[in-house]
Amino acid sequence: MTTSELKEQIASFTAEYKTALERQTQAVLEYEKLEHDLKKLQNELQLSNENEEANSDESEVENAEIIDLEAKLEKLKLELLYAESEVELEVRRTHARATESHIKALVGTDVNVHKLRNRIIDGKAYIKTKKAEINRERKENWEKQRQKRMQAKRQPESDELTALQEKLDLAERESISANDEVEVLKTKLETLKLLVALVKAE
Secondary structure (H helix, E strand, C coil): CCHHHHHHHHHHHHHHHHHHHHHHHHHHHHHHHHHHHHHHHHHHCCCCHHHHHHHHHHHHHHHHHHHHHHHHHHHHHHHHHHHHHHHHHHHHHHCCCCCHHHHHHHHHHCHHHHHHHHHHHHHHHHHHHHHHHHHHHHHHHHHHHHHHHHHCCCCCCCHHHHHHHHHHHHHHHHHHHHHHHHHHHHHHHHHHHHHHHHHHHC
16 A cells, blocks of 8 residues: 555545544434433423432442443553553564564464453443443333333323433434444554554555
8 A cells, every 4th residue: 555545545534533523422412412301301290309319329320330340441451552562562672673563463462462452352342231231221210110100190201201212212322323433433543553554664
């Protein structure tokens, strides 16, 4: 690949990445707005204060758990970066003529690097699964509370509340899709970085 071709790819990627980030931001803002509107409407429909407090406390605990898991994942990423750097420096010190591809291969076969990479993959999968479980539990709890209110002959949910919940579900799916797109582009970014390094090496 020529330098000119690489520049074209980078320019194309930059525009694509910017669009993806804008989509991700918009999806998050839309979800947060709908979530706020839904909570406001629920309050207007005089949902039980006790149930609201229980849900709020539960959400805070769940959110704290996710934040803690994501913080641990970021620490693992830093450990991986440090481990990869150590191996690379050692290879360059002991193999002065090693090529970039050779160095990358040796870094990838290092036991500690391999272990950390697997832990990061497992961590990402666990967080994704945990988020799905939390969302499912929230929906189940919401449905249980709705059934209780119906049994207690409380004021039924309005059509507006149902429609808003459906919009929130759609916004959540859009947010997940946007996040996935950004993650794919981040992987593509790493490939472009490698190509830049190879072109510079030539």
